[in-house]
Amino acid sequence: MLPKYEAVCYELLRPEQVEALREAAPIAYVPAGSLEWHGLQNPLGTDALKAHAICCEAALGHGGVVLPPFYQGLLGYNNWGPEGWAGFTLSFNEGPTLEAAMLGIARALVFGGWKVIVGVSGHDVAPQRDAMQRAIETATRGTQAVGLALLEGELHSPDEEIPVSMDHAGAWETSCMMYAFPDKVELDALRKRKLCTEDQLKMSGPEGIGGKNPLKYASAELGGKIIERMGELIGRKARQMLEEVAPARD
Ligand SMILES: [Zn+2]
Numbered sequence: 649m650l651p652k653y654e655a656v657c658y659e660l661l662r663p664e665q666v667e668a669l670r671e672a673a674p675i676a677y678v679p680a681g682s683l684e685w686h687g688l689q690n691p692l693g694t695d696a697l698k699a700h701a702i703c704c705e706a707a708l709g710h711g712g713v714v715l716p717p718f719y720q721g722l723l724g725y726n727n728w729g730p731e732g733w734a735g736f737t738l739s740f741n742e743g744p745t746l747e748a749a750m751l752g753i754a755r756a757l758v759f760g761g762w763k764v765i766v767g768v769s770g771h772d773v774a775p776q777r778d779a780m781q782r783a784i785e786t787a788t789r790g791t792q793a794v795g796l797a798l799l800e801g802e803l804h805s806p807d808e809e810i811p812v813s814m815d816h817a818g819a820w821e822t823s824c825m826m827y828a829f830p831d832k833v834e835l836d837a838l839r840k841r842k843l844c845t846e847d848q849l850k851m852s853g854p855e856g857i858g859g860k861n862p863l864k865y866a867s868a869e870l871g872g873k874i875i876e877r878m879g880e881l882i883g884r885k886a887r888q889m890l891e892e893v894a895p896a897r898d
Pocket residue numbers: 686694695770771815816817821
């Protein structure tokens with residue numbers, strides 16, 4: 649994790665620090681992702697780690713705190729990997745399990761005085777986002793709090809600066825990890841096996857990657873742009889929600 653993120657990680661903060669952050673902007677982020685195959689080059693926890701970094705950027709830019717991620721997200725009995733590499737997935741698999749876990753933490757956050765609860769789904773897994781959304785709706789119903797759940801790349805359209813969109817262990821995900829966890833990515837693991845020769849990779853290939861070839865297009869620089877931009881988009885949205893429920897006083 650980048651040292652700058654420690655300033656907004658709930659579990660690393662003392663009570664007075666959390667109190668000050670809650671006073672300034674009572675926004676709480678809950679990232680989620682599943683442990684699963686992310687190519688030979690990335691760690692299994694890529695989805696949650698990446699979502700956590702995006703949430704930290706959102707909190708640093710627009711206020712709030714970030715909860716430890718759910719590493720057991722929701723994939724739905726998918727133990728996928730390319731030939732010879734299946735069997736690494738660890739996930740809740742059933743929607744109600746993630747929903748119940750998310751409801752538990754969202755309720756606790758509302759009880760603790762947080763006014764905006766934001767779930768961020770690492771990897772664009774719609775059922776994972778939807779389970780978090782239902783939990784947040786239930787937890788905030790009839791209270792002064794609001795919230796929503798988002799896919800990490802939901803608010804983004806590819807442009808000149810970030811010419812990629814969410815993928816599976818391709819240039820997007822690998823770049824994000826190169827930026828936020830540089831010592832955990834090993835591109836040589838692909839190179840030495842002579843994998844990834846095409847520009848655009850399909851999940852069906854032996855490298856088990858879908859998206860733009862990370863050996864050609866991934867970089868820490870691109871990862872920084874993605875994580876900062878997604879954090880900015882999500883943080884701005886959370887801040888807007890906060891201003892609607894708790895308008896700034898002069
Ligand atoms: Zn992923």
